[in-house]
Amino acid sequence: MVRRSMNRNQLHDQNLKFVLQQIFNNHPTSRIEISHQLNLNKSTVSSLYNTLMADGYLTELGLGEASNAGGRKPTLIEINRNYGFTLTFDLGYRHLHALVTYLNGQVWKYDRIETKGQSIHEMIDQINHYIAAVQAEDTTSHGLLGICFSIHGIVMDNQIKTSPFIDMAGIDLEQVFSTMYQVPVVLENEANLSAVYERDFNGARDLNSTVTVSIHRGIGAGIILQRELFRGEHGDAGEIGQTVVSIEMDDAGAGHPVHAEDISSEDAIIQQLEQKKGITNLDRTQLVALYQKQDADTLAVLTKFTTAIGGLIYNLMRSLDPDAFFINSPLVEEIPTLLMQIRTVYQNLAHNALTIDLTQNARLATVLGGCSLITHRALGLDHYELNFERPATETTA
Template sequence: MVRRSMNRNELHDQNLSLVLQQIFNNHPTSRIAISHQLNLNKSTISSLYNTLMAAGYLTELGLGEASTAGGRKPTLVEINRDYGFTLTFDLGYRHLHALATFLDGHVWKYDRIETKGQSIHEMLAQIKTYIAQRQQEDQTSHGLLGICFSIHGIVFNNQVQTSPFIDMDGIDLEQTFSAAYHVPVVLENEANLAAVYERDFNGARDLNSTVTVSIHRGIGAGIILRRDLFRGEHGDAGEIGQTVVSIAMDGAGNAHPVHAEDISSEDAIIQQIEDKKGLTNLDRAGLVQLYQDRDVDTVVVLRQFTTAIGGLIYNLMRSLDPDAFFLNSPLVEEIPDLLTQIREVYHSLAQNDLSIDVTQNARLATLLGGCSLITHRVLHLDHYELNFERPTADETD
C-alpha cells in the first residue's frame, strides 16, 4: 500500500482530533500534559486548544498543581458537559428504552416506555414526544447533537435490513430524524452496541478482541476484532441466533432446521417452561422465582440452556479466537448460577481458561454503546478510541 503524505490542512485536522481525544480520555488535563502525550510543541498545542475552546467543546476548571520542577501552575481543562446532549433509543419488542447523555458521556436521563403491541408509527410518535420533552428541559448551549437507534435486527449502511420483532413498514429512520432535527442519526444492531459498551465503558479497554453474546428475545453476538467493531460485508456478522443446531424431520421426510434462538433465547426458555407447567404469561421475574424455588422443570430447562450456550461460545472461540467473552443477558445477571454452569460447559469442551463474564448493568448496555457511537460521530472522532466512565448508580436509577 502506498502511503500518501498529508497536506498542511489534513495534518492540522488530525492534530486537532488527537488533542480532542486526549482531553476526552484524560479529564481533567492540561496543555502541557497534552504536549507531552502527543509529542507536539507547546505553541502547536496552544493553537489547537484555542480552536477547540472557541468552538465551545472545552471548559476550564482552574489551576492544577505545579510540576516538581516548579514553574507556573497549569490550567486544567475537560470536555464541556453543557455543550449539548445526545439521545439513544433501543427499539425493543415490549418497551422503548431512551437514554439522554451529555457530550462527555455522562448520563442525564433514562426512561423505559411501554410499547408492546404498538406499530412503528406509534413508537415514532412516542420518540418525537420524548425528544420534545428533553428539548424543553435542556439547558445546554447547543441542544440536541445526535441520535442513535439500537435495532434488534440487521443494520447495513445505516439502514434496517431485517427487523424480526417490529414491522418497520418501510420507515427510513435516518432520513426521518435527520430531516426533522438536523443532527447526525446512527443506526446499529443492539448486540454490536453491547460489544461497544464493553470496549468503551466496561473494563474491556485492554482487550484487543472480544465477543459479547446478547441473549434476549433472540440471540446475537457483537464482535470486536483488533479494537474495531466487525459487522461483516453485509451487516450479518454475529447473527448467531440463526445458527443451525439440529435438523428436525417431519413425517413426510422434510428437513426443518432448528436454530439456536429457537431453543436458547430467553423467550424460548419461557415458552418451554410454560408448556411443561401449563402456565401462561410467565415473565423473567416469574422464571427467576421458579428457579430460586428449585422447581424441577425450570432447573432442567435452564440446565439445557447453559449447555447450549456453553457450546455456542466454544464454537465462537474456534471461529474468532477472541481474548474474552461477555454475556449480555439480564437472566444470567439475575441467576449467577447460570454463568457458573456456562463456564463449566465451555471449559469441559475447550480445556482452557478463556474469560467468560456477564455484562454489568445489562439494562443500559446497548444504550451506552449507542452513546459511545453517536458521541464519536458528533465529535468527528469515528476512528479514534474514546474511554467513557461507567455510570454511577445515581445516574442510572
C-alpha cells in the same frame, strides 16, 4: 505502496482531533500534558487548544499543581459537558429505552417507556414527544447533537435490513429524524452496541478482541476484532441465533433445521417451561421464582439452556479466537449460577479457562454503547478510541 504526505490543512485537522481525543480521555488535563502525550510543541498545542476553546468544546477548571521542576501552574481543562447532548433509543419489543447524555459522555437521564403493542408510527410519536420534553429542559449551548437507534435486527449502511420483532413499515429512521432535527442519526444492532459498551465503558478497553453474546427474545453476538466493530460484508456477522444446531426429521422424512435461538433464547426458555407445565403468560420474574424454589421442570430447562450457550461460546471461540466473552442477559444476571454452569460447559469442551464474564448493568448496555457511537460522531472522532466512565447503575426512570 506510495505513502502520501498530508498537506498543512490535513495535518492541522488530524492534530486537532488528537488533541480533542486526549482531552476526552484524560480529564482533567492541561496543555503541557497534551504536548507531552502527543509529542507536539507547546505553541502547536496552544493554537489547537484555542481553536477548540473558541468553538466551545472545552471548559477550564482552574490551576493545577506545578511540576517538580517548578514553573507556572498549568490550567486544567476538560470537555465542556454543557456544549450539548445526545440521545439513544433502544427500540425494544415491550419498551422504548431512552438515554440522554452530555457531550462528555455523562448520563443526564434514562427513561423506560411502555410500547408493547404499538406500531412503529406510534413509537415515533413517543420519541418525538420525548425529544420535545428533553429540549424543553435543556440548558446546553448547542442542544441536540445527534441520535442513535439500537435495533433488534440486522443493520447495514445505517439502514435496517431485518426487524423480526417490530414491523418498520418501510420507514427510514435516518431520513425521518435527520430531516426533522438536522443532526447525525446512527442506527446499529443492539448486540453490536453491547459489544461497544464493553470496549468503551466496561473495562474491556485493554482487550483487542471480544465477543458479547446478547440473550433476549433472540440471540445475537457483538464482535470486536482488533478494537473495531466487525459487522461482516452484509451486516450479518454475529447473527448466531440463526446458527443451525440440529436437523429434526418429520414423519415424511423431511429435515427441518433447529436454530440456536429456538432452544436457548429467553423466549424459547419460557415457551419450553410453559409447555412442560401447561401454563401461559409466564414471564422472567416468575421463571426466576420457580428456579429459586428449585422446581424440577425449571432446572431441566435451564440446564438445557446453559449447555446450549456453553456450546455456542465454544464454537465462537473456535471461529473467532477472541480474548474474552461477555454475556448480556437479564436472565443470567438474575440467576448468577447460570453463568458458572455455562463456564463449566465451555471448559469441559475447550479445556481452557478463557474469560466468560457477565455484562454489568445489562439494562443500560445497549443505550450506553449507542452513547459511545453518537458521541464519536458528534465530536467528529469516528475510529478514534474514546474512553467513557461507567455511570452509576441508578439513573432517572
